[in-house]
Amino acid sequence: MSELKDCPPLKYYDFKPVEHVKVCPRYTAVLGRSEDDGIGIEELDTLQLELETLLSSASRRLRALEEQRQILTDWQDKKGDKRFLKIGKDPDPAATSRHKPKKQKLDGKGSHAPGPGPGRPKSKNIQPKVPEYEFTEEPQDIPRVPKNDAPNRFWASVEPYCADITNEEIRLLEELLKPPEDETEYFKIPALGKHYSQRWAQEDLLEEQREGARANDKKKNMMGGPLSELDAKDVDSLLKKSESQHESPEDGCPFGPLTQRLLQALVEENIISPMEDSSIPDITGKDANDGAGTSPRSQGKAFRLAKEEMRKQELRQRVRVADNEVMEAFRRIMAARQKKRTPSKKEKDQAWKALKERESILKLLDG
């Protein structure tokens, strides 16, 4: 939706050319004539009026096109770079409202009433409607652009690989590397149980007993209850069975078969995005467990790399601080320049100190 709000206030024009056959009879007649027949002097006045009608219409079209092109150009120049920075951030309401006033300002260029659609303000600049010029501004439905959150999903999936390493992750690695203290528990051999052949025999026996009891029940029912009642029960259970099958299909999809087919068709037509794609993959939880499957050696390597990265992270943090200090010093010296005063010794020293410190940290980081 914010996508639409950002759109320039372009107007919707349908430039119908003047129908000269209807509006300009003399012009039409002259067109059909051969060279020899030519034009009579007495026709000049009518021709002039008709040509003026055509020129008036064409020149209004020209003006409107120029205006639209200008709006589009201005808007592209203004917004082009801003939009790029927004990628990857959650659409925050502040951002949208920041854009709003600008849009209204553009709207306000000669509008007296807010247009019904964001891209189509009514403007006073449009000359009053005149039937013979067929210059109409018609309402237009703005197609709803399906929300595209691919950038967000992409950045979210990349995030775990690029994020700073935290202390918690180091601790996890450390724990993985720690030699297990009481492995004795895993070495204990439990006491010997019953032999499998005896155990299986016992289980079979129990099952047979249960089956027998059920068969008895059935017989009793057959003799006692009316036939119809039994049938009803059977049908009931059958129905329940089939129902339960429908209720929980193997893939656990929450929709019925018809809905599923509909969704499938919509996905194939690229109208909606598939369900499984819309959720951001949950990587964080899985990662912690993965370590258990790797060898102690690669774990050790990961730990070393992580430690190294932590050190660099710390340096980078210091570079940022140093950057800020350099910028601060720069601003102070610039301010002094603006006031036409030479920077004091203290300011100069500070600037040099900040620069040198930054240099040394960068050297460390590269080394």
Add this chain to the structure above:
Amino acid sequence: EKKMSADPKIVELLSELHQLIKQTQEERSRKNKSIIFSVPASPYYRTKLRGLYTTAKADAEAECSILRHALDKIAEIKSLMEERRIAAKMAGVYSDSDPPRKTMRRGVLMTLLQQSAMTLPLWIGKPGESPPPLCGAIPASSDYVAKQGDKVAARVKAVDGDEQWILAEVVSYSHSTNKYEVDDIDEEGKERHTLSRRRIIPLPQWKANPETDPEALFSKEQLVLALYPQTTCFYRALIHAPPHRPQDDYSVLFEDTSYADGYSPPLNVAQRYVVACKENKKK
């Protein structure tokens, strides 16, 4: 007029005009001029749309240009005819088909005046161009000198001593005395007047287009001099309503003591015959 049709120069110009009109239609039908734009969603389409606008604009420019060309051609023919008319008048030669206006019936003169008002060219500027002097209500520059044959409003002293604004045609202008020689358009008077600049108001040479240049029109309630219908005299009037379309007239209320409120009911007067009134006091 038949005589003029036979003039080889005019025949040539008419044939050129014919060609221009055919070219105009070619240009108009060359491309589909109906363009429907929707709000573009992606930067790619926005750029594409910008390209479309540029192309469409170039088409419109080409169409305007050829139409202007054709209109210029008409103006050229008309001015040539006007030249011939003045020459004939100066020579005092009247052909059978152009009888002396002495014998012209008043009704015929009125029709001619209306025709001339209707075919006053419409000023259609290019984008960003503002209307020139003598377009609609825009006055001539202070050093403007009306040309021979131009129609003007002229303030003359009538026989009974009353001053009156009449419709007249410029005969000459003397730079040494700063005086115009004008003919009363209504030759029943057969009078030639010699008048100072102050007594002459040139009539507009273009109609202002109310659709594109409404600022070049007199606005409601403004005091003007307007040609009273079926006469050749200008009278003070208030604008009742400016024209809405290029071919529309002004609706004006003439000062008229025979009505209770001092004004006539609204009457239509063409743009050509409405000029600014300098004196503000009521007579």
